[in-house]
Amino acid sequence: MPVTFRLNGTPITLDDNDDGKTPLLWAIREMAGLTGTKFGCGRSLCGACTVHLDGRAIRSCVTPLGSVAGREVHTVESLSPDRSHPLQKAWMAENVPQCGYCQSGQLMSAAALLARNPDPTDADIDTAMTGNICRCGTYQRIRRAIHRAAAELREARS
Amino acid sequence: MTKTAPKGKKRRRWITRRRFLTVSAAGGGALALGFVVGPVVGRYRRQSAIRATAEATGAFQPNAWLVVHPDGRIVFTLDRVEMGQGTMTSHPMLIAEELEVDPRTIEVEFAVADRRYTHPEFGLQITGGSSSVRTSWDQLRHAGAVAREMLRRAAADDWGVPVEECAATDGTVVHAPTGRSRTYGSLTRLAAEQPIPDPPLKPAEEHTLIGTALDRLDAPMKVDGSAVFGIDVTIPGLLNAAVIRPPVQGAAVVSFDAGEAEGRPGVTAVVEIPTGVAVVAERYWQARTALDDVRVEWSGGRPDLDTQAMTEQLRRLTAVPGKTVRDDGDAEAVLAAAAGDYLEAAYDLPHLAHAPMEPQNCTAHVEGDRCEIWAPTQVPGVAQAAVADALDIPRENVVVHTTFLGGGFGRRLVADFVVEAAHLSRRIAGPVKVIWSREDDMCHSMYRPQVRHLLRAVLDEDGTPVAWHHRVAAPSLLEAIVPQWLPAMAPDAVPDVMTRGLSRVAGGVFRGDWVADPTSTEGASDTPYAIENLRVELARHDPGVPIGFWRSVGHSHTAFAVESFIDELATAAGRDPFELRRELLRDAPRNRGVLEAAAEHAGWGSPLPPGRFRGIAQHFSFETYVAEVAEVSVEAGRIRVHRVVCAVDCGRVINPDIVHAQMESGIVFGLAAALKQRISYVDGHVEQSNFHDFEMLRMNEMPEVEVVIVPSTEEPTGVGEPGVPPIAPAVANALAAATGRRIRTLPIEPALSA
Numbered sequence: 001m002p003v004t005f006r007l008n009g010t011p012i013t014l015d016d017n018d019d020g021k022t023p024l025l026w027a028i029r030e031m032a033g034l035t036g037t038k039f040g041c042g043r044s045l046c047g048a049c050t051v052h053l054d055g056r057a058i059r060s061c062v063t064p065l066g067s068v069a070g071r072e073v074h075t076v077e078s079l080s081p082d083r084s085h086p087l088q089k090a091w092m093a094e095n096v097p098q099c100g101y102c103q104s105g106q107l108m109s110a111a112a113l114l115a116r117n118p119d120p121t122d123a124d125i126d127t128a129m130t131g132n133i134c135r136c137g138t139y140q141r142i143r144r145a146i147h148r149a150a151a152e153l154r155e156a157r158s
Numbered sequence: 159m160t161k162t163a164p165k166g167k168k169r170r171r172w173i174t175r176r177r178f179l180t181v182s183a184a185g186g187g188a189l190a191l192g193f194v195v196g197p198v199v200g201r202y203r204r205q206s207a208i209r210a211t212a213e214a215t216g217a218f219q220p221n222a223w224l225v226v227h228p229d230g231r232i233v234f235t236l237d238r239v240e241m242g243q244g245t246m247t248s249h250p251m252l253i254a255e256e257l258e259v260d261p262r263t264i265e266v267e268f269a270v271a272d273r274r275y276t277h278p279e280f281g282l283q284i285t286g287g288s289s290s291v292r293t294s295w296d297q298l299r300h301a302g303a304v305a306r307e308m309l310r311r312a313a314a315d316d317w318g319v320p321v322e323e324c325a326a327t328d329g330t331v332v333h334a335p336t337g338r339s340r341t342y343g344s345l346t347r348l349a350a351e352q353p354i355p356d357p358p359l360k361p362a363e364e365h366t367l368i369g370t371a372l373d374r375l376d377a378p379m380k381v382d383g384s385a386v387f388g389i390d391v392t393i394p395g396l397l398n399a400a401v402i403r404p405p406v407q408g409a410a411v412v413s414f415d416a417g418e419a420e421g422r423p424g425v426t427a428v429v430e431i432p433t434g435v436a437v438v439a440e441r442y443w444q445a446r447t448a449l450d451d452v453r454v455e456w457s458g459g460r461p462d463l464d465t466q467a468m469t470e471q472l473r474r475l476t477a478v479p480g481k482t483v484r485d486d487g488d489a490e491a492v493l494a495a496a497a498g499d500y501l502e503a504a505y506d507l508p509h510l511a512h513a514p515m516e517p518q519n520c521t522a523h524v525e526g527d528r529c530e531i532w533a534p535t536q537v538p539g540v541a542q543a544a545v546a547d548a549l550d551i552p553r554e555n556v557v558v559h560t561t562f563l564g565g566g567f568g569r570r571l572v573a574d575f576v577v578e579a580a581h582l583s584r585r586i587a588g589p590v591k592v593i594w595s596r597e598d599d600m601c602h603s604m605y606r607p608q609v610r611h612l613l614r615a616v617l618d619e620d621g622t623p624v625a626w627h628h629r630v631a632a633p634s635l636l637e638a639i640v641p642q643w644l645p646a647m648a649p650d651a652v653p654d655v656m657t658r659g660l661s662r663v664a665g666g667v668f669r670g671d672w673v674a675d676p677t678s679t680e681g682a683s684d685t686p687y688a689i690e691n692l693r694v695e696l697a698r699h700d701p702g703v704p705i706g707f708w709r710s711v712g713h714s715h716t717a718f719a720v721e722s723f724i725d726e727l728a729t730a731a732g733r734d735p736f737e738l739r740r741e742l743l744r745d746a747p748r749n750r751g752v753l754e755a756a757a758e759h760a761g762w763g764s765p766l767p768p769g770r771f772r773g774i775a776q777h778f779s780f781e782t783y784v785a786e787v788a789e790v791s792v793e794a795g796r797i798r799v800h801r802v803v804c805a806v807d808c809g810r811v812i813n814p815d816i817v818h819a820q821m822e823s824g825i826v827f828g829l830a831a832a833l834k835q836r837i838s839y840v841d842g843h844v845e846q847s848n849f850h851d852f853e854m855l856r857m858n859e860m861p862e863v864e865v866v867i868v869p870s871t872e873e874p875t876g877v878g879e880p881g882v883p884p885i886a887p888a889v890a891n892a893l894a895a896a897t898g899r900r901i902r903t904l905p906i907e908p909a910l911s912a
Contacts, residue, residue, distance in 0.1 A: 017423035018447065026443040030398075035390040036383015038564070040515050041596040045849040048515060076383040088381040095373055095815055098823060099242030100380030101387060101515040101564030126858040133849060135515045135565050136242045137826025139860035141819075 005068045007032055008078035020066020025049045027065045028075060036076040036104045040133070047132030050105035051075050057112035059131075076104035079111060086152045087111055090145035098136035106132050110146050118153055120146065218346035220305040220354070222274040223298065224253065230329065230343030232257070233265045237275035237283065238290035239536055240268075241514075241563035241570070242823070243878040244816040245290050246376045249298055251812055252291075255367045256302030256360065258326040259342070262375065271538035271558035282646040283539030286571050286707065288780035288876025291812055295874050299359050307355045312348035313340050362810065362871065371815035376562070388534030388561045389593060391521045397426060398442035399582055399592045402449050403434045403602050406842035407703070409459030411435060419451035428452060431581045433574075438586055442593050460702050461842035465608070468701045468839070469506065472610035475631035476504065480697035481674050483683045487691030492625035496616045500625075501730055503613055505719040506903045509837035510606035510708055511852060516564020517599045520579035523589035527551040533576045534563040541573040543646035545580045567827070568707035572604045572642060600852055601844040604706025605837055607633045607699075611682075611719035615689075621731025623742070625691040628682050630716070633699045634675035635707060637668035668698070677707075681716035681779060681883065686746035687724065687739075703839065709827055710882040713779040717883030718832075718890070718904065721775035725891040726900065735891065736762050736774050748807050749776055751868050752785040755805035759866050760787035769793070770800060773892025775884040780876030783807040783868075786825065788861075788888040792896050795911055799829060799861040799889055804881060806865065809872035817877050818865040824881020825863055830855040832886035833906050 001020050004013040007028070014031045016022045023042075028034050028051070037060060040048030044059040051060045052074040079085040083092070087110050090096075097103045106129070113120055113128035120128070125143055134142070218226040225233040234253055240246040246266055254261035269275045275283045278293050306326045313331035314321035317338060325332050332339045342349075362368075379385040404410070414435045416428035424444035428437050435454050439445035493500055521532040522545075529549060535541050538558040546553040563570060579592045594602075609632040616625040668675045674696045676683075683694045708714060724742070728735040736757050743750040753776045757763075762772065769791045776785035789801040804821045811817055834853040838845045846852040886904060893910070894900045901909045 018443070022443050026441065030441045030443070034383070035386075035392075038387075038515070039389065039517065039593070041849050043596070043848055043850070046515065046596075046854075079382065083378055083382050091381045092373060092377045095377060095819065097242075097374065097377050097380035098244070098819060099515065099563060099565045100376065100385055103380050104383050107381060129857040131856075133515065133854045133856065135513060135567075135827070135854065137823040137855070137860075138819075139826070139855075139857045140822060140863055142857070143860070 001066065003065050003069050005070060006072045007034075008074055014065060016065050020064055020069075022065045023061050024051070024063040024065050024068055024073065025060035028060060028073070034075050034077050038101055038104055040102065040105075045133075046102070046105075047109060048102050048105040050108040050132065052108060052112055055112065055115060057109045076107055079107065085111070086149035087114065087145065090149035090152070093148065094141045094145040096138050096141040096145050098138055102132060102134045106134065106142055110142070110149070113146070114150055114153060118157070119150055216347045216350075218305070218308070218349045220308055220349070221301045222272075223301045224257075224305050226305065226309070226342050226346050226349070228343050228346050230341055231265060232259055232263065232329070232342070233267055235269045236266050237269040238294065239285040239560050239563055239566070240376060241285065241536065241566035243290070243820060244374065244813065245285070247372060247374045248291055248812045248816060249294055250375060251367050251372060252294060252298035253302040255365055256299045257306050259329045261367065261372060263329070266375065268560045269538070270560070271542035271556070276539065282643055283537065284571070285536045285566070286568065288782070288878040288880060291874050292781065292876060303357045303359055304355060305349075307357045308349040308352040309342050309345050311352045311355070312345045316340070316345075316348055368812050369810075370813070372813055374816070385562050387516050387564045388521070388532065389516055389519045389564070391532040391561060391591065393521065393523065393532075393589055395589055396521065397438050397440060397586070397588060397590045398445050399436045399438045399590050400442065400445040400449050400595070401431070401434045401436045401578070401592060401598070402452060402454055403598055404456055404459060406456065406459040406461045407463050407839070409456040412455040412457045414452060414454040417451040417453060419448040422448045422451065427586050429582070429585050431578060431585060433578045436582050436592070438582070438590060442591075446595070459842060463702060463839040463842045465509070465838040465840070468608055469610075471701065472506070472608065472631045472699055475697040475699055476610050476612035476629050478697070480629055480631070480695035482693070483674050483679050483696050484692060484694040486693070487625075489625045489627045489691040489693035492616050492691045493614055493627055496625075500614050500616045501727060503723055503726055503900075503902060505611040505613075505722060507609045507715045507718060508835075508904060509608045509703060510831055510835055511600055511603045511837050511846070512565075512567040512569035512708055513600065513852060513854070514563070514565025514567055514569055517596055518569070518575040518594040519592060520576045521589065521591040522576070522579035522583035524549065524580060524583040524587075528555045529557070529580055529583070531556065531558045531576055531580065532561060533558065533579075534561050534570060535573060535576060536563070536566045536568075536570040537573055537643070537646070539646040540643055541576040544573045544577050544642065547645055548577045549580055549584055567709040568711070569603060571639070571707050574604075596849070597847045600847050604638075604704050606708030606714060607635070607703070607705045608701075609715045611715070613719060613723045615723070615727055617727060617731055621733050623687075623689050623727055626687070626689045627693050628719070629695045629697065630679050630682060631697040631699050632678040632715070633701065633703070633705055634668040635677045635705055635711065636675045637666075638705050639707070677712045679716065680712040681777060682720055684778070685720055686749045686778060687742040688745050689742065709824070710779055710879040713777060713879070713883040714828070714831070717775065717777040717779070718886045721777065721884065721887030722890050722900070722902065725773070725887070725894065729894070734763075739774070739776060748783045749778055752776055752783045752805040752807050755866050755868050756785035756787050756803050759805065759864065760789075760803035762787065771892050771896035773888045773890065773895055775887040775891060777880070777883040779880045779883055780878075781809075782875045782877060782880040784821070784880045784884055786884040786888045788885065788892045790889060790892040790896055792893070792910075797833065797889075797893060797906060797910060799859075801862045801864070802885065802888070804863065804865045805868055806877070806880070807868040807870050808877050808880070809870050809874045811867060812874060814867055817867055820877040821865045821881040822863045824879060825885050826855050826860070828882040828885035829861075829889065832889055832904055836905050836908075
């Protein structure tokens, strides 16, 4: 079953031989060849597979490919062409990543948060980020990096 | 010059200068090889291709770690894998400090399995034991210094000036008197002709990089999805596989029925392998979904494995004397004389999984008697030897590439997942990537053992402990691991058949009663507390659960027992737990140093907001001293950890920000275990399966962590693990202060609500 949607701004058609039931995660990784989005749990428990569907952070490991037909999907590869997204810059400035495996998902959850809330409180960050596990324990730096990126975005607007 | 181990430390095998130079010279003739992850992320190059390129272009290869190319590129081969702990930053810093280049310009490639990268202490190629900086510290600075000197001398020769007048700086040799300069790249052919020198290393006060918080060199590729982990590897013709694993620990396949699986789209094979039944398909999800159609009949294994029964066995083991590990004075006599007037407490800790975020995976390609492996492994050398053994092919025919690791924590010190992929590749005669599900990882791990500690102590009239009796009941990790590692440790000259035979019996030395496994009592047998009569015993438990090294190994449980019990003694004596520790650490200045630093920074003794309480713990592991103070509150039966102050003395610091990050990481790792985690067996299978029942700490539970580095000019020591051990006792001690209730069974959350 061919499924057409926009992936990182470009129309794409993927032919799913599982009637559109293949998880978006594996379609992105194996059919579209974008491996920045990670497999962690397969059950929407860890957030490593987080991507944006029409701008909202979703878990691609439990999202059937068929359900994104005609819609807009963005992965970590689309944040910027040159690591210039304020979150990417903040992540590097705060030296957030350790093993780095969960960070694509962390960044996509954070990007969705900042897109709807330019000045998140710690409680807002807790709500938006608690679905993303980091086994290396980088939460404190993630929090700092989100505040830093938010500040940069606010400055750019004012 | 041979260095001797510092007084009072564990015996170390130091690499001598002479041996180092021999290695370097051999490396000059051979080549620095690997897989480039710097600017050419994700491109795999065969060793032969790199070698041919290097030879043809006149690159300068002074040793096994460095290649300077005529175009100026400097390629560094990283022989300690990057799994988050920061080797991809710290190690280029060590090289760059002496080579006089900007570390950000160095291309880093990951070493393949190669004898030249044998760990000087462990005797095999391994990243573990919080030892990467400690053991590379001299090695890599020398490697950089040798290269720099050869480049300087090359320029001096070329200009016909004294080498003393030539300075190396920022990738260039400069002759100040005449204002001439040449880049390293332009000197490669001349440098290669220089004799290998033995230059002195810079004194610490001349360091410009070491000690600075250089930003992580791997961060850029970890914020745009370009870092290549094992699971991201792709090679032409690659198929993907999922495996049905035994429902009962150790069960074997009797037969299987592939059913409809073989006819499903993309599926190319359904085959039995030693670990279960594999479904192979063009894409992973095709393989994974086809598993549902396969019926497997299993037999044997250990359906009797049961955590409750193991808990009882451990209880029985601590009820009788074990093997003596340490015996100062006569603790038993003092206990007997106390006529029942002693303190006693038992601590129970569960099996634990490592659960790295990247599930186990491996890409293997067997062609005849050759095999190529791509794996997120901590032990490339072990993987190489194990694959050679499994496929019965020569070890030199097995090429092991390592990738970025999505966490390790000790799980990837075992090469089971590598051997599995090699078996499958041979079976299907083509390249294949096996990806484990999270459930596979959770239920088929090599767990931190379940352990029980029984402690007794006698206090004198001042409330000072005069006798300490500590009995540990634990399985032997070395018995489980040594047989797996031995083939990789054997010299090439030893015939394979001999090492295979030897490895099968090697674990036996820890069976029976002759040798006490030091990893079972580390942190207990070497307790720094000055107690005159001190006895430590070990009883070996052998429940048949697969076990392995889990971040901080024995310290992960001994610190909980020792640091909880010392707190209990303070409470019984009516003494301040910080002051009692301080007094008993009179002969251990560095332990005392971190204890005092943590207490001071945390404001020990100062008022806290209502409902908050502090607990303190200190522990020495992997040559590093760490103390932690936790602030907790309990509301409606739920514990909340608000703040953790950590003081660390790890000798000289290479990159303070990475030291901070590793302490933060160890604290979160240890806190998740202390509060939430437990692996349990019922009817021979693990009850937990994913992150809903083996829970992690999450953002909303993250305490504020503050790290203080205690300055030191001692040799650098480990930071990957030492942050873990003190956190569980610090939290349990704070909880006891808050509630008067002593939690002696981990994890805390279920124990607290029980």
